[in-house]
Amino acid sequence: MTAQFRNWQAVQDEVLRRIHAREWMPGELIPNEADLAQEFGCARATVNRALRAVAQNGLLERRRKAGTRVAAQPVAKATLNIAVFRKEVEDRGQKYGYHRIEYRRGVPPMPVCAAMKVPADRPMIFVRALHLADDMPYAYENRWINPDVMRGDEEEEFDRVSANEWLLEHAPYTDGEISFSASSATQDEADYLGCPAASAVMVMDRLTWNSGAAVTSVRVLFAPSHKLRTVL
Amino acid sequence: MTAQFRNWQAVQDEVLRRIHAREWMPGELIPNEADLAQEFGCARATVNRALRAVAQNGLLERRRKAGTRVAAQPVAKATLNIAVFRKEVEDRGQKYGYHRIEYRRGVPPMPVCAAMKVPADRPMIFVRALHLADDMPYAYENRWINPDVMRGDEEEEFDRVSANEWLLEHAPYTDGEISFSASSATQDEADYLGCPAASAVMVMDRLTWNSGAAVTSVRVLFAPSHKLRTVL
């Protein structure tokens, strides 16, 4: 008699084992939930939960009526946890520091307006700031903020609290997009980051909206050594 | 009487609405599952599923006995889907091309051995290759492969099929890590990528193991324009 797998994690482990051991080959159809439930000696809901988890990880493909099959070329899902800079720094065991460089109102450059989907003549708030880890530059950000999200709150000029942190607590968003790329630091950027001009740096562009209304657009340059890490 | 939310997605939407509308403030404790189930007119399991999903997204923090509270500073989860290069290129509607540059056996440099956790004198297979999109350089990879994973298979020298693709189908892995950083292209790298020397490029370092045994270690340089995008 086969062993019993009475909880969904045990079922998941067994499923993963079979995939890795190639008992179920890539592209192959696996038994349906009801059969597996019987084989594993548990309820179908338990099998469902396990298979759903594995599928979310990209190793299984599930379709109604078609059944469940092992992914031929699994798409790796790398999840990046993007926290507030302060937390990111403190989690590394370093001291966090913040320095506001500039604060003003103005009309953003065309590309920013377009990306945020706001009229090109709409004045917004601009904040330039530097985040520090152990007194060394960690990230340099240029940010445009929709003034609407600050309505009703006492004037906040981000001289003590970073916009990064303030917005997350006061300006929720419903949608967002984020992209990473590599870029050569300009002289200015290099000065702030304390690195040679033209150094290769990681850039994060982040846009957020709240129910269709732009919240903020930020371009972050990380110090040259910065790495984004994650496990598969 | 409150509206009915009879399926977990409806419950999830309502929960998200309350968080975004700040009916439940950041850091605040929300009602327990049983109460919500009664309010929503559904089973506790349904509420559980919805809250679990929201928590997985980082907007809720759940702890036994302590209850469920709205995250004060939600950690954004950006999921990058990392597929086979061919699929990545074809999904963009471009023509995929592959060119093997070099194939040989040898002992990897120390840092590679250390990262892969293999003895420093262990000979491995080295493959250098270029992936193309519409005949333009897309990604340039330097890869070390544990010869063990190719045991029993007919000799594969990756002259037609990329290691990227072959390994995914023939060499499953149980664990892996992946990291992204920015780097200045050396003259060599720039030549392969068809860009000026010292261009800033995105680098992906990827390591995989199968039950503790190293499978492959690869360093990929993407063409300068490359961006990693994802929605929040």
Place this chain on the structure above:
DNA sequence: CAGTGGTCTAGACCACAGG
């Protein structure tokens, strides 16, 4: 210790899409 989330179950119905 007691309240919370975590999970399992058996059964049921439904939505979808393959054949």
Place this chain on the structure above:
DNA sequence: CTGTGGTCTAGACCACTGG
């Protein structure tokens, strides 16, 4: 049309952990 996964339910027990 029919088999598959997707989901809901009511009830139960468990595991953890805060107070």
